[in-house]
Amino acid sequence: MPDTSSQKGSSSKSQKNCLYWLQFFLSKRTHSETELIAKLSKKGFSEEEILEQIKFAQSKRWMEKPEEIQERVVQKWHEKHKSHAWIENYLKEKGLPTIERDGSLEIKKAQHLLSKKFGFVSEDNYNKACQYLASRGFSLEDFEEAFESLNQD
Helix, strand or coil: CCCCHHHHHHHHHHHHHHHHHHHHHHHCCCCCCCHHHHHHHHHHCCCCHHHHHHHHHHHCCCCCCCCHHHHHHHHHHCCCCHHHHHHHHHHHHHCCCCCCHHHHHHCCCCCHHHHHHHHCCCCCCCCHHHHHHCCCCCCCCHHHHHHHHHHHH
């Protein structure tokens, strides 16, 4: 007969180790479930162990709800004038719920970036300014509206 007590012991040890790393990651900053799964998988834990420990952490309320994390993250990136497309990609990468696009907010962010980088957009730097915003995920419509409002002031 095989000795199953040593297998149970190593499994329990692995679960404790998995829980240790989960606590370690959560102590550093808030993580989404997707991030924790990725990080713990890199440490060599099985998906079953990881999901079990995540459920335990959720039951103890160690983890925030995805919507709460998403709200904070979106606010932070809006304050840094990131485009809706950029924020959406970031949220998808982190496994968080996506947000609706607010056109007026996008235009305000585009205006801020244009005025900070170029001050005034003229025919000379029009293409450069358009490319600058496009590379940051803003649409052509956002650029055109921001351009018009900047030139009206």
